[in-house]
Amino acid sequence: MNAPAKLAAPIGILAELTHRCPLGCPYCSNPLALDPRVEELDAETWKRVFSEAAAAGVLHAHLSGGEPASRRDLVEIVAHCAKVGLYTNLITSGIGITPAVMARLSEAGLDHVQLSIQDADPVSADKIAGYAGGFARKREVAGLVTGAGLPLTVNAVIHRANVARAGAMVELAIALGARRVEVAHTQYYGWAMVNRAALLPSRAEAQAAIEEVERLRKLHEGRIVIDHVIPDYHARYPKACMGGWARRTLNVTPTGRVLPCHAAETIPGLEFWNVKEHSLAEIWASSPAFNAFRGTEWMREPCRSCPRKEIDFGGCRCQAMAMTGDPRQADPVCHLSPHHSAIEAALGNPASAGEVEYQYRRMVRVPAAAE
Ligand code: SF4
Ligand code: SF4
DSSP states (O other): OOOOSSOOOOOEEEEEOOSOOSOOOTTOOSOSSOOOGGGSOOHHHHHHHHHHHHHTTOOEEEEESSOGGGSTTHHHHHHHHHHTTOEEEEEEOSTTOOHHHHHHHHHHTOOEEEEEEOOSSHHHHHHHHTOTTHHHHHHHHHHHHHHTTOOEEEEEEEOTTTGGGHHHHHHHHHHTTOSEEEEEEOOOSTHHHHTHHHHOOOHHHHHHHHHHHHHHHHHTTTTOEEEEEOOGGGOSSOOOGGGSTTTSEEEEOTTSBEESSTTGGGSTTOOOOBTTTSOHHHHHHHOHHHHHSSSSTTOOTTTTTOTTHHHHTTSOHHHHHHHHSOTTSOOTTSTTSTTTHHHHHHHTSOOOTTSSOOOOOOSSOOOGGGO
């Protein structure tokens, strides 16, 4: 156990209300083994969880999935979040958000909507999502959000199939009336790791996209906020994943397991507590999984003696696990990591565009050979 003597309160809770989703994005951050509907927490339990979150000091509730609109009780859950004083953000693919649902969500006190787009090109967007007509539907949903007077953020995940249109996706977000656009290059774990050969852009493609998005940031300053998460495979240092393990947020799965980050279950041997057995405050302070990599005591060299250890906290534990087999290693993205060659090898060996088919994210388990 590694909990600091004085533990700051979490700022946000990411609630994966369900893993059900009509889309099949090959980079989806959900786990490969998706939680079935019959095991999902009911609305009453979610309401208790949000009450506990507010009491523990949480300010923001991010309602995510899967597709949260797959749940019939979404409006009831949003209303409760508003009642207990949480700033409530709906993270949605847009599918299932009808005009009537949008009106009810707005009345219930929803504060903000984050709408994902897959590409600026409709044909490519629907292919990436594995869902015909999705692009057109998202345009309509953006209109419903802005029409309800709610602030809209557009989420755009960048990978090989859309990297040439990163700038066009920013322009699309502006056309949709978004106040903010989050351009994030794919992080490779879970479904994205399974599909890495099909998703990874070349260094030149990634660099061109970064320059285009930065150009647009200057051009549109004051008109739209552009949050740009650069591709970490091309960086010298890793990001402080989640702002540091168990430092700011908690993630609750559809069945109630509480994780320090959405990919944490890819690390074997961690003990996750469940909201059915523990309060959120207890979990935040004492869950073995939360305390496993809190702070810096768990670090090995080169992180242990590195002056950046309180800046990036050694990067992403899940990426260290996926690429080195040991979650205590430095994130191999770091050029100081003894495992950095694994990143170079992946970048030096990209498949040609269109060469590899996606394994779409579906509710069935991926065959072991594909993992
Ligand atoms: S990333 Fe795609 S498949 Fe995954 S939950 Fe979001 S919309 Fe659904
Ligand atoms: S050695 Fe560790 S702490 Fe230092 S920059 Fe690299 S990942 Fe970060």
